[in-house]
Amino acid sequence: MAVEQSPESYLAAYPAIASALPGADLPWLQQLRQDGLKTFEAHGFPNLRDEEWRYTNLAVLNKTQFTPTDNQEIDTDWLDAYRLENAWSVVLVNGRFSSTLSRLTGLPGEVSVQSMRAALDGNSTDLQARLGHAVTNDEHSLVAFNSAWFADGVVIEVAANYRMAKPLQILHVVTYANALAATRNVVVINESAEAEIIENYIGSAASYFSAAVNECFLEANAGLTLYKAQIEADKACHFGGTYVKQARDSRLMHHNFAFGAILARTDIRSDLHVASECSVNGLYLGANRQHIDNHTRINHLMPRGISREFYKGVLDNRARGVFQGRVIVAEDAQQTDSEMSNRNLLLSADAEVDTKPQLEIYADDVKCSHGVTVGQLEEKSVFYLQSRGVDEASARNILTFAFANEMVDKVENAELKALLFKQLLARFPAISL
Amino acid sequence: MLSIKNLHVSINDKPILKGLTLDINPGEVHAIMGPNGAGKSTLSHVLSGKAGYTVTEGSVTYQGKDLLELAPEIRAREGVFLAFQYPVEIPGVSNIYLLKAALNAMRKHHGLPEVDAMDFLTIVKSKVKLLQMDEKFLYRAVNEGFSGGEKKRNEILQAAVLEPKLCILDETDSGLDIDALRIVAEGVNSLRAAERSFLMITHYQRLLDYVIPDVVHVLAEGRIVKSGGPELALELEEKGYSWLEGQAA
Numbered sequence A: 001m002a003v004e005q006s007p008e009s010y011l012a013a014y015p016a017i018a019s020a021l022p023g024a025d026l027p028w029l030q031q032l033r034q035d036g037l038k039t040f041e042a043h044g045f046p047n048l049r050d051e052e053w054r055y056t057n058l059a060v061l062n063k064t065q066f067t068p069t070d071n072q073e074i075d076t077d078w079l080d081a082y083r084l085e086n087a088w089s090v091v092l093v094n095g096r097f098s099s100t101l102s103r104l105t106g107l108p109g110e111v112s113v114q115s116m117r118a119a120l121d122g123n124s125t126d127l128q129a130r131l132g133h134a135v136t137n138d139e140h141s142l143v144a145f146n147s148a149w150f151a152d153g154v155v156i157e158v159a160a161n162y163r164m165a166k167p168l169q170i171l172h173v174v175t176y177a178n179a180l181a182a183t184r185n186v187v188v189i190n191e192s193a194e195a196e197i198i199e200n201y202i203g204s205a206a207s208y209f210s211a212a213v214n215e216c217f218l219e220a221n222a223g224l225t226l227y228k229a230q231i232e233a234d235k236a237c238h239f240g241g242t243y244v245k246q247a248r249d250s251r252l253m254h255h256n257f258a259f260g261a262i263l264a265r266t267d268i269r270s271d272l273h274v275a276s277e278c279s280v281n282g283l284y285l286g287a288n289r290q291h292i293d294n295h296t297r298i299n300h301l302m303p304r305g306i307s308r309e310f311y312k313g314v315l316d317n318r319a320r321g322v323f324q325g326r327v328i329v330a331e332d333a334q335q336t337d338s339e340m341s342n343r344n345l346l347l348s349a350d351a352e353v354d355t356k357p358q359l360e361i362y363a364d365d366v367k368c369s370h371g372v373t374v375g376q377l378e379e380k381s382v383f384y385l386q387s388r389g390v391d392e393a394s395a396r397n398i399l400t401f402a403f404a405n406e407m408v409d410k411v412e413n414a415e416l417k418a419l420l421f422k423q424l425l426a427r428f429p430a431i432s433l
Numbered sequence B: 001m002l003s004i005k006n007l008h009v010s011i012n013d014k015p016i017l018k019g020l021t022l023d024i025n026p027g028e029v030h031a032i033m034g035p036n037g038a039g040k041s042t043l044s045h046v047l048s049g050k051a052g053y054t055v056t057e058g059s060v061t062y063q064g065k066d067l068l069e070l071a072p073e074i075r076a077r078e079g080v081f082l083a084f085q086y087p088v089e090i091p092g093v094s095n096i097y098l099l100k101a102a103l104n105a106m107r108k109h110h111g112l113p114e115v116d117a118m119d120f121l122t123i124v125k126s127k128v129k130l131l132q133m134d135e136k137f138l139y140r141a142v143n144e145g146f147s148g149g150e151k152k153r154n155e156i157l158q159a160a161v162l163e164p165k166l167c168i169l170d171e172t173d174s175g176l177d178i179d180a181l182r183i184v185a186e187g188v189n190s191l192r193a194a195e196r197s198f199l200m201i202t203h204y205q206r207l208l209d210y211v212i213p214d215v216v217h218v219l220a221e222g223r224i225v226k227s228g229g230p231e232l233a234l235e236l237e238e239k240g241y242s243w244l245e246g247q248a249a
């Protein structure tokens, strides 16, 4: 039952906000925005008829009019609970870069971090070559929507051969009721440079729509570790798309933790050049009526690429999880080595998961595998713990916790790991560890 | 300690135990032998409270309480311990975590505070040593990737830490090499105490050479068909079970 999607209220409100959007005087950006607007006008929000969206109904986005705001009110104590001590940080409040809350002092000259507004106000020739190049408006109409609506974001560039000593944390924070926080971020890791970026999505408003698009460029032999911790408010809607261009010999390590929001969609797409590697890990936890969609697409374009994908899901109550993992091996991508695995744990009879691994192989000399499981906790494991004195509810929590914690365990950043560990423990309160 | 009277147990309406009677006094070691499929593991599971078994007749009294009324975890906290014939692998849960969770659950049940972290480590490490295990096993996931023998040894490690009152060993000796058998048997012997009883299910006399039982029973076709002293095990080793068919104790 596809609800007819109507983008009209958003389109009607657009002219009033357009002039306040950054880059109004840049013809190339105006073209991107107008093109995005046209795509959005033609298609509305993606709907169930679209193969890539067949499990995820975005009708709710039409029911509430989410609007941009320049409100910057925030409870900083609450924010600080998510801030990592040992990291530089950028804070985007309601989709706008906050220079007062961001902590960038002492940032070395090799690392440039600017708000998208500032970057567009300055000499934007370099940015022009990046923005809209890792992903185009044709990707789908939420990306097009983001192109038209993004009000800010962050532009990061790491100089060649430089290895960042500390990670950069990007806190996407929404505090204003029914806000639309649309951001576009551009990340450039130059040749042989290495960086770690941690994205946190949080919100103190009850309901809002956070829509972020990241365009990442890994130049030859560059390395990027990118963590995404989506812990949005219970009733929030979330879209986060990360689109990566990997030059030869580059390495991408992505971790996607999808814990919050009532409706969440994450896209990860990477285009791999010669001998580049990408590893994408994910953990989605759904409870109550949460709907969490994860979409990954790994494009092996050139020979000798390596990709590893490991996603786990835990769905309780009436929650629904979606995993669509596509691996495309182009004709030229000989000697590709690719593995994909998705394991799901259903904790209730009403919980549901749609998992769809897709391998499309056009080269002949490749090593590709994929595997999917959907199951419940094993009763013999529950009984084993009970037979050692652990009550049944705790036994189930311990086993669920252990299943999910495998993904948290892969996090190398100790502070982030502790933060995620706490989240997990709150969801599955096993006895004290 | 434990008194089983005329116990009848079915699985999916199929009778497995058919009038089993057995009494174990504090401090006693009872061995149960019997052919495959006789119902030995069924007995151990019913005693520890596993779901899927229907008691159609009879009673089990443990320390004066109706054991069958208690939830599995309560039985464990009251001192019933089952060393499984097939120990379960629990990925993601470390041995040391389970030991601590189990010990604290038991202490809480008896109104005691949580075990002090340092004391706990001292206790656990001494037991690891007793069973000649590598301390690394403590930090590995419970039974995950353990060899058959390592799993059995790990079960006895848990028993050594939890100090149960009734210790049911379901074929703990099967799959152990000669050295491991000796170590596990020594572990069991070190646990023997005036207030602790053992129910040892085994197919082999060689375990009983190390852990000398007070009583040996033969379980066949769902009931105890013969009981005797340690010499009964030797007789069984020699003659098998067929000569007992049709007999009842």
Ligand SMILES: Nc1ncnc2c1ncn2[C@@H]1O[C@H](COP(=O)(O)OP(=O)(O)OP(=O)(O)O)[C@@H](O)[C@H]1O
Residues within 6 Å of the ligand: B011, B012, B014, B016, B034, B035, B036, B037, B038, B039, B040, B041, B042, B043, B085
């Ligand atoms: N879930 C089940 N459904 C049906 N029958 C079962 C089930 N579990 C056990 N049984 C049957 O119950 C009988 C007793 O099994 P049990 O495991 O108690 O035997 P055992 O004496 O421990 O044998 P062994 O020496 O091989 O370990 C067997 O015939 C077995 O097939």
Ligand SMILES: [Mg+2]
Residues within 6 Å of the ligand: B040, B041, B042, B085, B170, B171
């Ligand atoms: Mg058995």
